[in-house]
Structure formats: structure tokens, C-alpha cells
Amino acid sequence: MTVRAQLVRFALVGAVNTGTYYGCYLLLLHLLPYIAAHVLAFVLSMTGSFFLNSYFTYRTRPTWRKFLLFPLTNAANFVITTGGVYLLVDLAGFSDRYAPLVAAAAAIPITFVVSRTVMLRPDAPPRKRAEPVARDSGREAGTGGTQCPRHARGPSSRRMDRTSHRGVL
Structure with a gap:
């Protein structure tokens, strides 16, 4: 209009x-x-x-x-x-x-x-709630811990915390 x-x-x-x-x-x-x-x-x-x-x-x-x-x-x-x-x-x-x-x-x-x-004026989009970062307590890679998806290749791969790999999220 x-x-x-x-x-x-x-x-x-x-x-x-x-x-x-x-x-x-x-x-x-x-x-x-x-x-x-x-x-x-x-x-x-x-x-x-x-x-x-x-x-x-x-x-x-x-x-x-x-x-x-x-x-x-x-x-x-x-x-x-x-x-x-x-x-x-x-x-x-x-x-x-x-x-x-x-x-x-x-x-x-x-x-x-x-x-x-x-x-x-458009209504403000709903704010995304930050996902809580759970600390991995000794889980192996590939078992659902907080590994970076790029590095979750198996038990021998190095685990990474979500906060340490900025490009993934």
C-alpha cells in the first residue's frame, strides 16, 4: 500500500x-x-x-x-x-x-x-536463548559430549570445548 x-x-x-x-x-x-x-x-x-x-x-x-x-x-x-x-x-x-x-x-x-x-516498525524477533555450555566430564569423542563436530571422529580424536572453536557455532 x-x-x-x-x-x-x-x-x-x-x-x-x-x-x-x-x-x-x-x-x-x-x-x-x-x-x-x-x-x-x-x-x-x-x-x-x-x-x-x-x-x-x-x-x-x-x-x-x-x-x-x-x-x-x-x-x-x-x-x-x-x-x-x-x-x-x-x-x-x-x-x-x-x-x-x-x-x-x-x-x-x-x-x-x-x-x-x-x-x-517490525516487532523485534524473539531473542535466541544462549545454549548452556556443559562441560564434558571425561566422555570420549562421538558419545555426545561437548566436542566440536569437526573434531568428533572417534575415541582417539582430540576433544574440543564449544567455546574454544569459534567457527563451529
Whole structure:
């Protein structure tokens, strides 16, 4: 999928996310101060946004790692919108009902870039566990001790510890 297609899908998810956020914000505004309503609505809509972006925008499998990193994609968005809401309501006199919509517009490009980076970053491959090195206790070559496979030719061959022959492992 091209970056342009992802951007279009991101914008569609953003529209749904903004609607979800704004609906939650308006409902919570009846129960909480506007900043608390903003924060809680933001967290709820961000969770939905993660799954929509995983499945629809980037077509990637959601993982716990990505879910835990996803809030970082919205950190800039959160700072810009929270600061914007405060500035618009308390300093510029905007209505607390419309200020979040105005503030959110400035954060969209930054959120897309960071979101794309997190969601398309491959998960770290599982780490290989180092095999414990067992010391050979007098076993002869060819009997399953810790000989180097190149030198395990029979009872008369010299035994080698795995750690002493770097080219084998």
C-alpha cells in the first residue's frame, strides 16, 4: 500500500476518531471539568484509533508492543491539543465546546508521521536463548559430549570445548 493510500485511510480513521473523541468529550463535559473530560475522551478515542489504524490504515497485526507504544504516537497530538484547548478557552475566549476541534487540526501531520513509524516498525524477533555450555566430564569423542563436530571422529580424536572453536557455532 502506498503512503498516499495510508494517508487517506489515516484521515478517515482520524475523522472517526475525532467524532468518537468529540462525542465522549461532550458527554463527559456534563460530569467533569473540561480538561478532565478532554483527557478521558482522548484516552478512550486513542484506544479505538489504535485498532482502526492497525486493521484499516496500515493493515498490520496489533500487538501488545505496538499497543503500548501507540500512545507515543499521540504524545505530540496530546500536547498540541491540550495546550491548544487551554489557550483557546482560557486566553482567547473560545467556547469549550468547539476549542478541541480547532486545536486538533494542528496536530494531524505530526501524528501521522509518528503513527506510521510505530505501526509499521517490525516487532523485534524473539531473542535466541544462549545454549548452556556443559562441560564434558571425561566422555570420549562421538558419545555426545561437548566436542566440536569437526573434531568428533572417534575415541582417539582430540576433544574440543564449544567455546574454544569459534567457527563451529
